[in-house]
Amino acid sequence: MSRRTVELTLSTSGLDADGKPTLDPLGIAAPGRPDRLAGEGMMVNIGPQHPATHGVLRLVVELDGETVVRMIPHVGYLHSGFEKLGEYRHYNQIIPLTDRTDYLAPMANNVCLALAVEKLMGIEITERCTVLRVIACEMxxxxxxxxxxxxxxxxxxxxxxxxxxxxxxxMIYNLQEAWTGARLTTSMTRVGGLMADIPEGWAEELRGFTRNFPKVLDEIDTMFTNNGIWCGRTQGIGVISAEDAINYSLSGPMLRASRVPYDVRKDRPYLDYETYDFEIPVGEHGDVYDRYRVRLEEMYQSNRILEQALDRLKPGPVNVDDPRVILPPKSRAMSDMEAMIYHFKQVMEGIKPPVGEVYMGVENPKGELGYYLVSDGTAKPVRWRIRPPAFINLAALPKLCEGALLSDVIAINASVDIVMGEVDR
Amino acid sequence: MTTESPSVPALKEALGSAILRAAVVCGDTIVYLARDRAHDVLAWLKDTPDQSFDYLTDITAVEYRDLERPLEVVYQLRSLERRADLRLKIELDPQGDLRVDSVYDLWRGADWLEREVFDMFGVTFTGHPDLRRILMWESYAEGHPLRKDFPLRGHFSRAEQVRRALSLQPEEHYSPEELELVARRLRKDDTGRVPSHRGGRA
Known part of the structure; x- marks a missing residue:
């Protein structure tokens, strides 16, 4: 374990030992330099602290001139051991951990975990809860x-x-904050329902947002879609064919930009998504530009879903009437013996799903998020596996970047849409 | 809810002894495979036209709290065309030889997934071209974090963990492949010396 020492020459270039300028005859300073440079690879290390790597991603790139010959990504700088932590927590206590994986879509992660445990226990959630969860996912x-x-x-x-x-x-964060009390760490679902119903007047505010939002999307569309610089930087860059995209297990907009119409909301519907009227935008070329188009179009579709969900929002209970998973109202817990016992058992022992295992996949903004839960009948899961879409999409980055220019690596890496909290977990 | 996937009888007919048993849990079909023939089964599922499980959703592993139970390597497959899922498992002895065949040659998506299972559980995937740790660093010496005999705070004391983190060598931040790249560059230098900005002067 010896430290590596680095020897530095403590002199300035162009000066001799006495500090006087050296006199080099022209032309002999670097004989044979063109030969030495030809075919010489260069290794560039980007990150882990670099604004364009979108988090603590580190890319080691071997270059030939400006062309990427090989790329080796390094991940794990943000590894927090969420899956291990989950094995030591009750099911409802895992929900705050899901906030911190894909922290750009915390509510969608919360929904996925609740759905997974509900599938494991065979619980049917209420109609209002279903609609509110759809709103949360699309927001x-x-x-x-x-x-x-x-x-x-x-x-x-x-x-x-x-x-x-x-x-x-x-604007969306303000709505999210009004509902859940938090801008980022929402923890808004519970097994069998939600942490809270939406506050008074909230639905009208969201409707106001959905009315204005397409206009902003139109502006972004005008700014980018036919912009010469944007097209030049994104079209034909980072191309992956449909066949390769499937082989690399890509999901979400990354997969759909390559002309594969796989969307969990349509293919394995949950939360009654099959009853909503929306389209799945699919790209043609599988390049950075198509990924941009797919994401832009998806926001229009999400806006449509939000409008439909708001129309469907009927008054009613948010939580299921099941004392195994939902705490009784405080007033009953203080006055009714049975309610108090349920309260005590849930808080002290936790929810106990039957022995079994379940894989629940949902369409998150980044791609297919899957929670694989294995229960041995106790209140804590034996295994909580996150199928992280950003991690799996990122694995294809070397394939996308090889042969591209170094400046395109930034565009391609951005187009994968990674969140390091989820990649490293 | 409790219907078995139609792939199970087809598998039993085509590959017989490679299929140990099948179960239906929470509506999902789970097929248990013999370790030595698991790769054949997965390749068959991918390439047979009326199965066409072309999409590898996930590879993971499960170790149970009950130490008598085997450690399971879990494959979650999806057929995009037929909209069908299938979960396959290989059972391994947690104290024994944790070795299965890699499916990297079938799905490139298996690359990082298998590396993660290796990192977290210590399962070796034979035939994987670059099987090294992914979330933990190369010189991590505390074992495989998701194993049940791994304590939540790790095997080493906090002081030992800090000491090791601080004494990491610069080389340990690079993969062997990258170190080889640097070594090759240095070897290629025709003067035999490390190039400097005044390399031309005798």
Missing amino acids: SRIISHIVWIGTTGIDLGAFTPFLWSFQQRE
């Missing part, structure tokens, strides 16, 4: 995609749409 999709468009624009030199998109994000 998350808009947040995630709008942040993506803004930051990717910045990566490629467009600053204005970033301001527009973050203004819209702020």
Whole structure:
């Protein structure tokens, strides 16, 4: 374990030992330099602290001139051991951990965990809860995609749409905060229901947002879609064919931009998504530009879903009437013996699903998020596996970047839409 | 809810002894495979036209709290065309030889997934071209974090963990492949010396 020492020459270039300028005859300073440079690879290390890697991602790139010959990504700098922590927690206590994986779509992660445990226990959630969860998922999709468009624009030199998109994000965050009390760590679902119903007047505010939002999307569309610089930087860059995209297990907009119409909301519907009227935008070329188009179009579709969900929102209970999973009202717990016992058992022992295992996949903004839960009948899962879409999409980055220019690596990496909290977990 | 996937009888007919048993849990079909023939089964499922499980959703592993139970490597497959799912498992002895065949040659998506299972559980995937740790760093010496004999705070004391983190060598931040790249560059230098900005002067 010896430290490596680095020897530095403590002299200035062009000066001799006495500090006087050296006299080099012209032409002999670097004989044979063109030969030495030819065919010489260069290794460049990008990150883990670099604004364009969108978090603590580190890329080691071997270059030939400006062309990427090989790329080796390094992940794990944000590894927090969520899956291990989950094995030591009750099911409802895992929900705060899900916030911190894909932190650009915390509500969608919360929904996925609740759905997984409900599938394991065979619980049917109420109608109002289903609609509210759809609203939560689509709000998350808009947040995630709008942040993506803004930051990717910045990566490629467009600053204005970033301001527009973050203004819209702020509006959604205000709504999210009014509902859940938090901008980021929402923890809004519970097994069998929600942490809270939406507050008074909230639905009208969301409706106001859905009315205005397409206009902002139109502006972003005008700014980017036919913009010469944007097209030049994104079209034909980072192309992956449909066959390869499937083989690399890509999901979400990454897969759909390559002309594969796989969307969990349509293919394995949950939360009654099959009853909503919306389209799955699919790209043609599988390049960065198509990924942008797919995400932009998805936000219009999410807006449509939000409008439909608001129309369906009927008064009613949010939580299921099941004393195994939902705490009785405080007033009953204080006055009724049976309710108090249920309260005590849930708080002290936790929810106990039967022995079994379940895989629940949902369409998150980044792709297919899957929670695989294995229960041995106790209140804590034996295994809580996160199928992280950003991690699996990121694994294809070397394939996308090889042969591209170094400056395109920034565009391609941005187009994968990674969140390191989820990649590293 | 409790219907078995139609792939199970087809599998039993085509590959017989490679299929140990099948079960239906929470509506999902689970097929248990013999370790030595698991790769054949997965390849058959991928390439047979009326199965066409072309999409590898996930690879993971499960170790149970009951140490008598085997450690399971879990494959979650999806047929995009037929909209069908299938879960397959290989059972391994947690104290024994944790070795299965890699499916990297079938699905490139298995690359990082298998590396993660190796990192977290210590399962070796034979035939994987670059099987090294992914979430933990190369020189991590405390074992495989998701194993049940791994304590939540790790095997080493906090002081030992800090000491090791601080004494990491610069080389340990690079993969062997990258170190080889640097070594090759240095070897290629025709003067035999490390190039400097005044390399031309005798």
